[in-house]
Amino acid sequence: MAERKANPVNVEYETRAKNLLKAELKRKGITYRQLAEKLADLGIQENERNLNNKISRGGFTAAFMLQCLEAIGANDIRL
Template sequence: MARKDDPQTVEYEAKAKNLLKAELKRKGVTYGHLAEKLASMDIHETERNLNNKISRGGFSAAFLLQCLRAIGVHSLQLD
């Protein structure tokens, strides 16, 4: 298991954070709206918690997929 301070881990956490933030911006979804959309999927996160979690970037792949599903992202371009 990679350590949290491993340069590759840090790099990919930043990529995941930037990917999610970009998709939220592209879809015009705020953290408040994301919280509402997740709640409709029975996933309960506060706006503040989402802000903190996404800003840190150390979230799970499951969380990333939940957020993408909630905002209606069906495909991604990874460059």
């Protein structure tokens, strides 16, 4: 993990992923608490604090990002 974080290219893309997900949440007006509820509807158990930490770090999986985007109904995103 330390090697991954030391690579500036990875840090750049993790930051972009984090910012993209945060922007979609803000655009939709969805809080981390609401996101946790919407993820629970998909069978994904996350609490508000874990979501805040995970998204703030930016080192989440593509699967997690897609789950969040699906949960909030973000069908179209701009990279």
